[in-house]
Amino acid sequence: MNLKNFYNKNYIRTTFIFLFIFQLFFLLFTMEVKADGLKKAKDTVELLLSEAKIHATETIHLDPIIRTKQIKSLIEKYINIDFMARATTGPFWKKATNLQKQSYKSALLNQIINTIEVHLNKLSNLTYKTIKTEPRGTKLIYIRGIIEDLDKVQPSVNLLWKVALNKESNYQILDLEIENISLISSHKAETTSLLRRNKGNFDILIEKLNKTK
């Protein structure tokens, strides 16, 4: 029996066709899942910025404490503080106690809030545009965007957001690179240097972070 006759036997042909269709469906399904993930990740970044913009204009006359509280909830929704805390302390994270971990996370959150509060009022005159979204490895998604000044006075700024699913399967931001300067990398350099000089003492790091409010 030659190869053609073998293929022509009905059951072999049906199996091949079935396998081909199955593969096609599987490919389409995974492509759709990936595209859906990319869209959701892109939406996360755009929603954060639009909500921050609304927040900047609507809460300008509010009490600063209430304003800070609102920013805090915004950050907790869109930024993965847990990841940031682990990534910025590197190998020292495992050596910290649960209490130290919690204190460090809240100190980090306060630092982010302070940074955002300083720059919040500038947001109203800027526009953000997503340029490219790309999956990286199995978990990460890169979202490249650009911030432009409406008055064209300031030069445009390139941004790179790194987004991934959190434990609750929501997309959250892990890192932001502004003109190739990563917030995680620069914060990590600072914290690990402090920890190294103080023999891994987390309390000194937390105290220092709280002082730099």
Added chain:
Amino acid sequence: MNKFNYIQIFFLISLFLINGCSNNISSNVTTLDPFESLNRKVFYFNKKLDDKIINPISKSYAENIPEKARNSIGSHLEWMNLPNTIINSTLQLNVENTILTSAKFLLNGLTLGFYDLDNNETKVIKKDFGSTLAKYKVPEGPFLMVPFLGPKTTRQFSGFIVDQQNHSNMISGKVDNINLIEQPIKIIHSREKLSDTIDSIYKSSDPYIKMRSFYLQNRRSTVNSNKKNRKLELEKDYEFEKFLQ
């Protein structure tokens, strides 16, 4: 050859030697800072200088000079630096950048660079001798904090000296004249432009480390080839995935 040239050559040779001794221990990931304690002292000297002199002047520069005039000054300073980009693009065999920069330099020469006649349409990639050295695989070398000039790698600092010499030779026969006027204006203008970033660095828990990190990340991304930058991104991705587990 005058005394100044001898000092410059001696200085360059010492920098290359420091660079050579440092070797290239995968210098894109690790930070080579063997002179940290000395660098910290210089950093705090520069900071004091900034607090007392440069920052107050740059603030009054921002308050008293209209934004358009400041933009013109910035544009002129960039134009003055274009010949260096032309030379270094040629040395790096980047023909497109050489042609574009030359065209931009000639066009804006009509206004001495004070007004950008092509409305920033031509995107020129700034090149200095440090980037040329990087292109030819000269190692980055240790990190240096230079008095008055701020953060540099030894490679960039060697390049900076060569660039300054080229620049002065092209614009004026005398080294001192043009630098005496240009450098202070450049420092004040850059300080004003980067005021938010510099202030945020000074407010951090370890300003020296933050300054070093900002500088190195920015410098590496501009000097490295695309291939090297992609490799670095992959390394970062791997690290991120580890923390996501």
